[in-house]
Structures are given as structure tokens and as C-alpha cells.
Amino acid sequence: MTTQELVGQIYKKQSFLCIGLDVDLHKMPKHLLDAKDPIFEFNKAIIDATHHLAVAYKPNTAFYEAYGIKGWQSLQKTIQYLNSNYPDIFTIADAKRGDIGNTSTMYAKAFFEDMEFDSVTVAPYMGKDSVEPFLAFKNKHTILLALTSNQGAFDFQTKEVEGKELYKQVLETSIAYKNSENLMYVVGATKAEYLSDIRKIVPNSFLLVPGVGAQGGNLKEVCKYGLNTQVGLLINSSRGIIYASNDADFAKSAASKALELQEEMKQILEEIK
Numbered sequence: 001m002t003t004q005e006l007v008g009q010i011y012k013k014q015s016f017l018c019i020g021l022d023v024d025l026h027k028m029p030k031h032l033l034d035a036k037d038p039i040f041e042f043n044k045a046i047i048d049a050t051h052h053l054a055v056a057y058k059p060n061t062a063f064y065e066a067y068g069i070k071g072w073q074s075l076q077k078t079i080q081y082l083n084s085n086y087p088d089i090f091t092i093a094d095a096k097r098g099d100i101g102n103t104s105t106m107y108a109k110a111f112f113e114d115m116e117f118d119s120v121t122v123a124p125y126m127g128k129d130s131v132e133p134f135l136a137f138k139n140k141h142t143i144l145l146a147l148t149s150n151q152g153a154f155d156f157q158t159k160e161v162e163g164k165e166l167y168k169q170v171l172e173t174s175i176a177y178k179n180s181e182n183l184m185y186v187v188g189a190t191k192a193e194y195l196s197d198i199r200k201i202v203p204n205s206f207l208l209v210p211g212v213g214a215q216g217g218n219l220k221e222v223c224k225y226g227l228n229t230q231v232g233l234l235i236n237s238s239r240g241i242i243y244a245s246n247d248a249d250f251a252k253s254a255a256s257k258a259l260e261l262q263e264e265m266k267q268i269l270e271e272i273k
């Protein structure tokens with residue numbers, strides 16, 4: 001999917017919500033555990049109930065890898081289901097990859113070609129030759145970790161290197177990479193106060209913002225500093241939506257939570273019109 005198509009979907013649905021499919025067998029409704037593929041059945045129900053309220057879905061691969069080959073099969077079925085039934089949805093493989101060049105190319109093939117995701121999250125630590133292989137794929141997006149939502153972000157990302165915080169170095173350096181138009185960045189919702197500085201460096205880039213909901217990030221705060229002329233934000237919530245309840249009506253409860261966020265987003269989009 002191109003960035004323009006994503007922006008079109010955001011205006012059409014009046015939503016820049018991304019729903020995180022971080023599926024945990026211990027948290028899903030018990031009746032689904034009897035299904036042949038409980039993870040896929042859970043995802044399918046959530047997607048069917050929420051697709052009109054969200055523009056993106058983000059399965060975090062850890063939640064699938066943890067179940068071995070069966071988990072990978074559930075992930076594959078989920079992306080195939082999304083691509084066949086809801087082709088206008090932007091898909092994110094949250095895998096946080098990145099390695100020497102030839103290895104990164106294989107990671108990129110896995111998520112862009114084999115699984116046909118629109119994007120993948122990538123760690124910038126190994127630098128240019130570890131990121132550029134992902135950027136070489138046309139109409140695919142590489143979402144680079146810039147300033148993450150967790151406490152550990154202060155260990156390295158906000159530390160100054162040659163007089164400038166590391167996350168700013170990541171932004172400034174990566175915009176000079178080949179095919180950098182295919183870059184987006186992760187900025188945690190819990191770090192909203194950094195967004196005006198971030199927007200000075202990457203005014204036009206899309207930002208994936210996780211941390212709203214279970215981690216306590218605030219949507220309005222993020223929008224105040226993070227919106228750009230093309231909206232430029234994908235706000236992710238995982239646990240706050242998909243585990244809204246664990247009874248038979250779990251998908252309906254998830255849709256109510258998603259609707260709350262979408263209504264807030266709609267209002268914000270109207271305000272900036």
C-alpha cells in the first residue's frame with residue numbers, strides 16, 4: 001500500500017487507529033480454546049468486528065513465535081485473511097528485525113514477499129546497511145524504532161552522542177538513507193513531550209505511536225504535537241482493545257473500545273480541517 005492510499009483510508013474512515021493483535025492464549029475467551037486454531041479464530045473475530053474503525057493491524061510476531069510452528073501458521077492465516085478480505089487495511093509485522101545486509105534482505109523477503117505485509121518494524125542499532133535492504137522494496141514501509149515507549153528508552157535513546165540525543169541521530173541519519181521515502185518511525189505515546197522536537201526533524205514522515213491504553217499514553221497529547229498535514233500518525237492500542245472482555249461477547253467489547261478511540265480521532269480530524 002502506498003502512503004497516499006493510507007492517507008486516503010484515514011480520511012475515509014476518520015480514523016488513524018492501529019489495532020495490535022498481540023494474542024495470548026491465557027487471555028482469550030475459554031470457549032475459543034476448543035477451536036482448531038484459537039489464535040486465528042480470535043483474530044478473525046476481532047478483525048471482523050473492528051475493521052471499519054481501524055486503518056491498520058499490527059500483529060507482534062513474538063505472540064506467534066511463542067507457539068512455534070503453529071503460531072507462525074496462525075500469523076500466516078491472519079495476514080492472508082486481512083489481505084483477501086480487507087485489502088484497504090495497512091498491515092504491520094511488528095518483528096523489530098535488523099541485521100547485516102544479506103540477513104536483513106532475508107527478513108525483508110519473509111515479511112514483504114512471503115507474508116505480504118505492508119510494513120515491518122526494524123531496530124536501527126546496526127545502521128545503514130542493516131536498514132537499506134528493507135527500504136529497497138517498492139511500496140513497502142520500514143518502521144524504524146526512534147524513541148520507544150518503555151522505561152529502557154532512557155538507557156540509550158535519550159543519551160547524548162556528540163552533543164545530540166541518540167534518537168535524534170537515528171532520525172537525522174536515516175533520512176539520508178537510500179529510498180528513505182519508505183521510512184516511518186516508532187515513537188512511544190508515553191513520550192509525547194518529545195514529539196515537537198521529532199516533528200522538526202521528520203515533519204512529513206508517518207509515526208507509529210504505540211503505548212495508548214495499557215501503557216497510559218494519551219491520544220490528545222500525542223496529536224497536539226504529532227499531527228502533520230497528512231495526519232502522519234498511526235496510533236496503536238493492543239491489550240486495551242483486544243482484551244476489553246474475555247466472555248462470549250469479546251469482539252463486541254473490543255469494537256466498543258475501538259469506537260471510543262475512533263470517535264476521539266474523528267473529532268480531532270474535524271478540529272484540524
Ligand SMILES: O=C(O)c1cc(=O)[nH]c(=O)n1[C@@H]1O[C@H](COP(=O)(O)O)[C@@H](O)[C@H]1O
Binds near residue numbers: 020022147186212
Ligand atoms: O514497535 C512497537 O510496536 C512498539 C514500540 C514501542 O516503543 N512500544 C511498544 O509497546 N511497542 C509494541 O506495541 C504494542 C503495545 O501493546 P499495548 O501496550 O498492549 O497496547 C506491543 O506489541 C509492543 O511490543
